Amino acid sequence: MISWLLLLLTLWCVIMCIMPRRQNNNGALVCTLIILLMLMFIPVLKGHSAAFFIRGVVGDVSILTLCLLLAGTFSRLGLVKPLEEKQNLLVLVSVIVIGIPFYTATLGMTYVDPYRWGFGSMLLLPLFVVALWASWVRYWFIASVVTLIVIVWAVGGGLESGNLWDYLIDPLLLVYALWFFLLRGVVSFWGVVSLVRLTDFLTIARARANTHAYVFAGGMAVAVFFAFVMNLPV
Amino acid sequence: MIISANSYRFLAILTVLIVFGFAFLNAPQNLQHNIRAADSEPVLLPASIEQRIASQGITEMVHASTAVELTDGRILAAWFGGSREGASDVKIYGAYYDLQTGLWSDNFAMISVSSTAQGSRRFIKKIGNPVLTIGPDGRVWMVYVSVSLGGWATSHLNLVTSDDFGKTWGYPKRLITSPFWNLSTLVKGKPFYYDDGTLGIPAYHELAGKFGEIVRLNRQGDVVDKVRLNKGRQSLQPVVLVPANNELDVYMRYSAETPPHRVLNVKSLDGGETWSEPVQIPVNNPDSAIAAFRALDRSWLIGNDSSEERDRLALLVDGGSGKGWNVVHYFEDGSAYTNERATESEFTELAGKGLSKSLLHQPARKEALFYNILDQASQEVCQWGRCFFQYDYPYVITTDDGQIHLFFTWNRSAIKHIQFTNGWLAGLLK
Numbered sequence: 287m288i289s290w291l292l293l294l295l296t297l298w299c300v301i302m303c304i305m306p307r308r309q310n311n312n313g314a315l316v317c318t319l320i321i322l323l324m325l326m327f328i329p330v331l332k333g334h335s336a337a338f339f340i341r342g343v344v345g346d347v348s349i350l351t352l353c354l355l356l357a358g359t360f361s362r363l364g365l366v367k368p369l370e371e372k373q374n375l376l377v378l379v380s381v382i383v384i385g386i387p388f389y390t391a392t393l394g395m396t397y398v399d400p401y402r403w404g405f406g407s408m409l410l411l412p413l414f415v416v417a418l419w420a421s422w423v424r425y426w427f428i429a430s431v432v433t434l435i436v437i438v439w440a441v442g443g444g445l446e447s448g449n450l451w452d453y454l455i456d457p458l459l460l461v462y463a464l465w466f467f468l469l470r471g472v473v474s475f476w477g478v479v480s481l482v483r484l485t486d487f488l489t490i491a492r493a494r495a496n497t498h499a500y501v502f503a504g505g506m507a508v509a510v511f512f513a514f515v516m517n518l519p520v
Numbered sequence: 521m522i523i524s525a526n527s528y529r530f531l532a533i534l535t536v537l538i539v540f541g542f543a544f545l546n547a548p549q550n551l552q553h554n555i556r557a558a559d560s561e562p563v564l565l566p567a568s569i570e571q572r573i574a575s576q577g578i579t580e581m582v583h584a585s586t587a588v589e590l591t592d593g594r595i596l597a598a599w600f601g602g603s604r605e606g607a608s609d610v611k612i613y614g615a616y617y618d619l620q621t622g623l624w625s626d627n628f629a630m631i632s633v634s635s636t637a638q639g640s641r642r643f644i645k646k647i648g649n650p651v652l653t654i655g656p657d658g659r660v661w662m663v664y665v666s667v668s669l670g671g672w673a674t675s676h677l678n679l680v681t682s683d684d685f686g687k688t689w690g691y692p693k694r695l696i697t698s699p700f701w702n703l704s705t706l707v708k709g710k711p712f713y714y715d716d717g718t719l720g721i722p723a724y725h726e727l728a729g730k731f732g733e734i735v736r737l738n739r740q741g742d743v744v745d746k747v748r749l750n751k752g753r754q755s756l757q758p759v760v761l762v763p764a765n766n767e768l769d770v771y772m773r774y775s776a777e778t779p780p781h782r783v784l785n786v787k788s789l790d791g792g793e794t795w796s797e798p799v800q801i802p803v804n805n806p807d808s809a810i811a812a813f814r815a816l817d818r819s820w821l822i823g824n825d826s827s828e829e830r831d832r833l834a835l836l837v838d839g840g841s842g843k844g845w846n847v848v849h850y851f852e853d854g855s856a857y858t859n860e861r862a863t864e865s866e867f868t869e870l871a872g873k874g875l876s877k878s879l880l881h882q883p884a885r886k887e888a889l890f891y892n893i894l895d896q897a898s899q900e901v902c903q904w905g906r907c908f909f910q911y912d913y914p915y916v917i918t919t920d921d922g923q924i925h926l927f928f929t930w931n932r933s934a935i936k937h938i939q940f941t942n943g944w945l946a947g948l949l950k
Contacts, residue, residue, distance in 0.1 A: 334643050342643030342668035344701050392699050394729020399748040401699050407547035414540045421532035433539050440543035447696035448742050
């Protein structure tokens with residue numbers, strides 16, 4: 287049940303983050319919730335709802351992904367300030383730096399299986415250092431998310447998995463992070479080509495903010511494409 | 521009251537300290553890797569070997585049998601069957617074998633694609649290999665493979681339990697064993713116990729890499745550890761033997777393209793915490809599953825001792841002290857037709873003889889099933905008038921009475937059961 291509620295929340299946040307900013311009003315909120323309920327309960331193929339398929343393929347998203355989505359959603363609703371650029375970049379860079387070697391190793395490229403560390407307390411120490419450091423430098427988002435991840439894992443009532451890695455990172459987040467930087471590179475490149483002054487930080491920031499919304503859509507499209515490729519007969 | 525920025529900072533640090541302190545105290549304790557070897561067999565039983573058919577020809581195809589001895593003196597066997605491997609009509613079927621009467625019960629469906637989908641509340645495309653065991657809680661446990669998207673390489677594991685010896689099963693619990701959308705963990709080998717009561721499930725991964733693993737479950741069926749046996753893209757379907765206390769001997773199917781095609785072996789001397797580099801033992805393996813057991817203080821392997829075909833099923837014994845492996849018996853042998861495929865009449869004659877022998881113990885079943893199974897076998901393994909023989913996916917259990925029970929897929933259409941004693945094995949060593 288918790289897993290389904292998490293999925294509902296995740297889907298709602300994804301839709302809220304993808305929707306253009308001007309649509310963010312109470313009407314849009316109600317609409318997205320109705321769409322979500324339809325997605326959750328109306329059978330679309332072979333008697334199964336879309337949520338049934340999504341759960342079949344990706345399972346639970348990590349707590350970090352959920353927190354990023356919530357931060358995006360709440361900022362779009364005007365409830366909180368947008369996530370500070372520095373922290374956002376730090377999180378996404380960390381996801382790439384940790385995620386690529388992590389998934390490579392877990393797919394069998396090395397004798398060491400880092401996924402095993404997540405079953406015990408081995409990952410707690412580095413996360414503890416990160417949380418302390420983030421609190422000290424007042425990166426409140428990072429500090430609170432890392433603490434939340436650890437408490438949800440320790441209580442053991444959150445995700446289907448009992449492995450701390452699954453609370454910390456998931457492949458969709460890695461795909462999103464890669465897509466984000468790819469798009470950012472394209473935007474910067476386009477900025478140079480069109481002779482936009484690089485010093486005009488605000489212009490570029492606005493461009494990033496606009497593209498940010500489509501990053502999710504792109505990431506999801508890549509994931510769906512990947513899923514369909516995997517569906518080919520093996 | 522104005523709270524300074526530093527106060528927020530120290531409040532945050534205090535929260536971090538409390539939360540992590542709680543997490544450290546609640547984190548799973550380091551698992552002990554202690555495993556006790558089975559006691560030596562007390563008596564040498566009279567030499568005997570009997571064969572039967574456990575399946576009933578309900579489905580065109582059957583595969584991947586498993587079995588467990590129940591506390592009421594029966595064996596519960598399970599396998600998957602359907603119109604073809606991977607079809608949506610595939611179900612996991614079961615049957616009981618009475619050790620006293622030597623009779624197999626009628627087959628019954630235990631798990632289906634839809635029961636797995638409804639129970640786990642997610643889309644399931646197909647189900648596959650099951651493995652039965654008596655769980656740490658005394659109930660019958662079944663770990664089985666399911667796929668939502670793609671081929672077998674994208675499988676997940678499910679755990680179901682039964683309070684009534686396998687007649688009915690609870691909702692499947694999805695075992696999360698991989699961080700990559702929980703893709704690619706499969707089972708085939710017989711589970712074993714650690715001294716602390718946790719259950720070791722021999723498993724394997726086959727997405728991108730192909731390697732063996734041991735998934736460890738606690739009493740509640742939660743995954744508490746996963747140990748990688750090797751890396752790379754060459755091994756599948758580990759089977760675990762415990763020749764001495766804390767000594768694990770694992771044999772794996774060789775699944776790489778590059779020759780030589782030989783069974784892989786890894787060892788652990790510390791209860792499975794660390795593993796040796798994989799080595800190939802001098803036993804051919806055509807990318808097919810093997811089974812292993814301990815008897816007469818020796819290790820025994822059952823598999824297809826050919827580098828290409830699955831048309832003969834050999835029993836091999838470890839000579840000990842590096843003397844290598846020797847074939848001591850062929851349970852099935854269709855290798856005369858490896859190069860020149862058998863004609864349909866040759867197949868019917870040869871397979872029919874074997875089948876007839878296997879159905880002797882249940883005359884009523886012989887009457888009803890003989891032509892049905894033979895017909896299904898020829899449909900499975902014959903093409904354009906030529907047929908091959910296939911005997912694969914062996915699974916072995918030893919019952920409390922000291923008998924050894926071998927189960928395997930017979931020409932893709934039946935689950936054959938061969939029961940023999942250590943006395944019969946001793947005769948093979950003379």
